Amino acid sequence: MKISNETLTVLKNFSSINTGIAVKSGNRLRTISPQKNILAECSVPENFQADFAIYDLNQFLGAVSLFDESASFDFGDLNVVVGNGKSKIKYFYADESMVISPPDKDLPTDADVEFELSSTNLKEVLRGASVLGTPDIVIQSDGSNPTVITACDIKNDTSNTFDVSVEHQSEVPFKMVFKTENLKMLPGAYNVKLTSRYGLFTSTKVDLRYFVAVETGSTYG
Numbered sequence: 001m002k003i004s005n006e007t008l009t010v011l012k013n014f015s016s017i018n019t020g021i022a023v024k025s026g027n028r029l030r031t032i033s034p035q036k037n038i039l040a041e042c043s044v045p046e047n048f049q050a051d052f053a054i055y056d057l058n059q060f061l062g063a064v065s066l067f068d069e070s071a072s073f074d075f076g077d078l079n080v081v082v083g084n085g086k087s088k089i090k091y092f093y094a095d096e097s098m099v100i101s102p103p104d105k106d107l108p109t110d111a112d113v114e115f116e117l118s119s120t121n122l123k124e125v126l127r128g129a130s131v132l133g134t135p136d137i138v139i140q141s142d143g144s145n146p147t148v149i150t151a152c153d154i155k156n157d158t159s160n161t162f163d164v165s166v167e168h169q170s171e172v173p174f175k176m177v178f179k180t181e182n183l184k185m186l187p188g189a190y191n192v193k194l195t196s197r198y199g200l201f202t203s204t205k206v207d208l209r210y211f212v213a214v215e216t217g218s219t220y221g
Contacts, residue, residue, distance in 0.1 A: 001073050007044040008061065010208070013186050014040060015057040020099035022053040032102040036213075038182050039102050043207035050075065055094035063089050107211055109200055111193030112220050113139075113176075115147060115168030116204070119189045125149045128162030129180045136215070137180050139194065143173040151180065154217055177215040185210050196220055 007029075014021060014031040017038050021031050025048055030041040052075065054060045064071065067084050074081040079092040129137060129151035136154045141147045147168040153159035154177060176194050185201055186208065193200040196218070202209040 001046060001075070002069075002071075003064070003073050004045055005069065006206075007046055008064065009186070010042050010044060011057060012061055013184065015061065016184050018100060019057055020053065020055045020094065021057050022051070022096050022099045022101040023048055024051050025049060030102045032100060033182075034100050037179075038184065038213070039107065039211040040184075041102075041209060048075065050077075051096070052080070053094045053096040053099045054091075055098055060091055063091055107198070107200075108195075109193060111195055111200065112172075113141075113147075113168075113170055113174055113192075113194040115166055115192055117149075117166060117190045117192045117201070119187060121149065121164050121166055122185070122190065123187060125151055125162065125164045126180075126183065128164075132160045132162055134159060134161070135180055137178045137183055138175060139178070139192075139199070140175040141168075141170040141173060143171055145169070172221050174220040175218060176220075177217045178212055179215060182212050194220075 010029060014029065017033050017040055018031045023029060027044050027047045028041060029044055032039045064082055067082060071082055071084050079090050082089045082091065125137060132151060134151045134153050136152055138150045138152060138154065139147065146165045147170060149164045149166060151162040176199060178199060189204045190201040191204055198214055199212045200209060201212065
């Protein structure tokens with residue numbers, strides 16, 4: 001079978017969340033961070049016929065990068081063979097117990113707050129956080145003005161900040177705090193749902209979503 005560039009991009013993104021991955025049969029890829037504070041899942045074009053696990057996903061993707069788009073993937077019982085007819089790599093699976101995997105049950109998607117986050121706004125706030133070196137991203141509203149996303153340091157009242165206003169206004173005040181390092185979404189526009197436990201970021205273009213835990217200091221109402 002072939003693996004699309006889109007799926008390889010998703011796997012590369014997932015490797016920033018967890019260095020390993022356990023793939024289940026079907027077309028749904030899921031991963032969770034070792035700290036259990038980020039869960040990501042995506043439906044991909046490929047349909048995997050059996051379960052398998054990769055312990056070092058970055059190494060595996062590096063091996064795959066040795067071939068061009070014509071490479072084929074032959075998934076066996078113990079390993080996958082990647083090749084283009086002239087060259088090939090035999091890459092052995094890991095025992096699934098060696099990889100931290102998400103729970104089988106789905107998380108609830110009901111929300112206290114919901115709004116659309118444009119790709120431009122997401123790019124701006126993450127770039128602002130990177131330039132200023134701020135550890136936190138705060139999504140908040142005072143209940144009367146538009147919702148604002150702020151790159152800041154919540155433990156430092158005099159920290160530099162970067163604000164982005166989004167097209168959303170809440171009648172209920174709220175403040176949801178996230179660690180900048182936990183917002184590992186692929187670039188793009190997202191529907192954002194906020195709860196007292198986590199933020200759900202769902203791509204508006206593909207079947208891709210991230211559950212990101214909120215931090216201490218988050219409030220609603």
